[in-house]
Amino acid sequence: MTARATGRAGVGIGLRAPHYGEILERRPALAFIEVHSENHFGAAAAAALDRVRADYEVSLHGVGLSLGSSDPLDLAHLAKLDSLARRFEALFVSEHISWSSIDGRHLNELLPLPFTSEAAGHVASRISQAQDRLGRELLVENVSAYCALGAGEMSEWEFVSEVARRSGCRLLLDINNIHVNATNFGFAARDYLEGIDPALVGQFHLGGHEARGALLVDTHGARVADEVWSLFDDALARFGARHTLIEWDTSLPALDVLLDEAHAAERAIESTPAMAGA
Amino acid sequence: MSTLATVQREFARSLLEDARPDAGVAVYRASVAANFSSALAAAYPVVRRLVGDAFFAEAARRFALSHASASGDLNEYGAGFPAFLAAYPHASALEYLPDVARLEWACHECESAPDAAAFDFDALARIEPSRYAKLRLVLHPSVRLIESAHAIGAIREANAPGRDGAPERLEGPDFVLVRRVDGRAIASCVAEREWRLLGRIAGGETLEAALGGEASGETLAAWVSQGIVAGFTAPPCAR
Numbered sequence: 106m107t108a109r110a111t112g113r114a115g116v117g118i119g120l121r122a123p124h125y126g127e128i129l130e131r132r133p134a135l136a137f138i139e140v141h142s143e144n145h146f147g148a149a150a151a152a153a154l155d156r157v158r159a160d161y162e163v164s165l166h167g168v169g170l171s172l173g174s175s176d177p178l179d180l181a182h183l184a185k186l187d188s189l190a191r192r193f194e195a196l197f198v199s200e201h202i203s204w205s206s207i208d209g210r211h212l213n214e215l216l217p218l219p220f221t222s223e224a225a226g227h228v229a230s231r232i233s234q235a236q237d238r239l240g241r242e243l244l245v246e247n248v249s250a251y252c253a254l255g256a257g258e259m260s261e262w263e264f265v266s267e268v269a270r271r272s273g274c275r276l277l278l279d280i281n282n283i284h285v286n287a288t289n290f291g292f293a294a295r296d297y298l299e300g301i302d303p304a305l306v307g308q309f310h311l312g313g314h315e316a317r318g319a320l321l322v323d324t325h326g327a328r329v330a331d332e333v334w335s336l337f338d339d340a341l342a343r344f345g346a347r348h349t350l351i352e353w354d355t356s357l358p359a360l361d362v363l364l365d366e367a368h369a370a371e372r373a374i375e376s377t378p379a380m381a382g383a
Numbered sequence: 384m385s386t387l388a389t390v391q392r393e394f395a396r397s398l399l400e401d402a403r404p405d406a407g408v409a410v411y412r413a414s415v416a417a418n419f420s421s422a423l424a425a426a427y428p429v430v431r432r433l434v435g436d437a438f439f440a441e442a443a444r445r446f447a448l449s450h451a452s453a454s455g456d457l458n459e460y461g462a463g464f465p466a467f468l469a470a471y472p473h474a475s476a477l478e479y480l481p482d483v484a485r486l487e488w489a490c491h492e493c494e495s496a497p498d499a500a501a502f503d504f505d506a507l508a509r510i511e512p513s514r515y516a517k518l519r520l521v522l523h524p525s526v527r528l529i530e531s532a533h534a535i536g537a538i539r540e541a542n543a544p545g546r547d548g549a550p551e552r553l554e555g556p557d558f559v560l561v562r563r564v565d566g567r568a569i570a571s572c573v574a575e576r577e578w579r580l581l582g583r584i585a586g587g588e589t590l591e592a593a594l595g596g597e598a599s600g601e602t603l604a605a606w607v608s609q610g611i612v613a614g615f616t617a618p619p620c621a622r
Contacts, residue, residue: 143456147495148525149566169455175388182455207391211452212398213422213460214415216391224387252407255390289407322410 114346116370117164118363119325119353120157127360129156135367137162137196139350143169146185154193162196164308164350165189170235171211172245173204173218173228183238190239197308197348199244199277200235202228202268217250220257220264229271236274244307245269246277249285249314249323261286262300275307278344279352280337281329285314285321294336303344311337311370312352326355329366334373341377349374419447422457423464426491429542430468430484433477442471458495462488479533479555486535489527489561490568496525499613510617516591520584520603523613525568527561528582535559536572562611577602584612 115136120128128138138157142165145151157163170182190198203215218224236243247265257264269276278301287294313327329337329351337349351366397404398412420443424431431439446467452460465484474480510518529535536557537550558578561570573581580602583593606612 143458146456147458148498149494149563152566169457171455175385175391179455185456204391205455207388207395209453210395211455212395212415213418213452213455213457214411216394216411219387219390221386223385227385227387250407251410252405254394255386317410318406320406320410 114348114374116349116351116367116374117162118351118367119166121354121357123357124360124363125153125157129160131360132160133360133364135161135364136348137164137350139164139166139197139352142167142186142189142198145189151189151192158193163193164197164199164348165193165195167198167200168215169205169211169213170200171204171206172200172231172235173202173216173224174206175204175227176206176209178231178234180238183235187239190241197244197277198239198241199246199308200232201246201248202265203248215248217248217252217254218264219253219255220259220261221255222258222267225264225267226271229268232268232272232274236272242307243274244277245272245274246279246310247282247286249279249282249289249321251289251320251322253290260292260296260300261290262297266301266305269305276301276305277308277310278306278340279310279312280340281310281312281314281333281352282323284330284333284336285323288321295339298336298340298343301344306344306347309337309340309347309349310352311349311366312354324355325352328362329369334369337370337373341373346374346377416444416447418457419443419452419460422460426458426461427464427484427487428544429487429539430464430480432542432548433480433483433538434474438473442468442474445471458491461491464488479531479535479538482529482531482533482535483538486529486531486539486559486561486570489529489559490539490570493525493527493561493563493568494566496523496563499523499610502607502610502612502614507615514617516589517618518590518615519587519617520590520593520612521614521616522581522585523562523610525561525563526581526585526611528578528585529559529561529570530556530578531559532556536570539570560611562609581606581611 117135117137117139120138120140138161145154201215205212205214205216232243265276283294283297311329312325313329314321314323349370351363353363397408404412423443446464450463465481468474468484469481533555534550534552534557536559537552541550542548557572558575559570560573561568
């Protein structure tokens, strides 16, 4: 039963190339599959996703639109995303509250924005532009960060809330990124959750991180940490159940490890009291 | 000038140029380098196997210093790598390496190139045979043509996953036709005469000029049935 058919919050995994064959062969029960949008811009990769779409809802998660950049929005990139979203009747289309290019030069990395009203207004207007072009809602994700860009005028949770309110989109809350940033910048992760309006939350991401010196780095290369599972329970209690994704990009383990993490997320969602908006 | 643009420009500069970045900037810098390096490794697996991981990593690092990414899609990064290798002093002993890289990029492009509609035989049937000479054939968007003085086709084949790396031939030249079959790039060595004919078709010559009096009907029919020739354009009818 698909997530769209039941309307119930379910759990999906990020699908990466080495697991394609095994997913198609085993067809494990999952509410949805998430892929990086850009990895399916090419004709052959899009055709490969057709086979996955025959059995699963597909969520398109972009890493290259550079929504927060001061450069003009890349309309050709947006057109490719639009074509994919229509082809796969994507369950979600999501991107990041970040920037990755300036003066035409792409760093292909999710870089943080300064928490200013100017930046919030800028990224919100570009999200609106993207939503108009796609004719659908874009979910936007809070990113992990390792340094701040300039003196902020507000907290990160106020910033992402303002972006969502001004653009009329909802947030993809990455629970691991909240934990990583709480550690790196010294705020309380629970304050972040308390600062977000439940109506603004459209999806959760869960991934692994690693410690590098005094910093936590969001590597998507490990199991979800105990502190992040605990924060996920708090998020479920505050916001209610939402579709949740297990994300793993580097040092990709056996598919069973991802499925095991997905089952843990399902158990957490099942033990959440039913709430309005879930 | 907005404050945001200034902040982004300064941060990008610190990522690329700062000699002694702080710990946070260093995390971003390492991640940017790793992203570019793995994008190159994904597009050039044979080059990487031929030179080894350490050599490849250093070449990728130096390439990134002089070649900025121009797209939010990392799959488009690395088009300039063959030319970079041709001028890379440390690779000068491996004369075939830049051509192997060109072949790999052709295969990479082949897999992401758009699809084409099926060959329109009905439209061809409506053309008077007397006008065939003025038709221009159109190759499928995924077709690429690469030539080399070296045995690049055999080298690539020998370095596919699971192969031992020993090419069946060491002598070129190779005339390689790259096309997409079931979503995968297939590189095959063809006769020079056929390769040049494909080149003239790709160059937009009329059938008459491309064939130059050679009888190639069976070859053309085979290319149509394999989807290598995907269509044609006809000149407007004479009044």
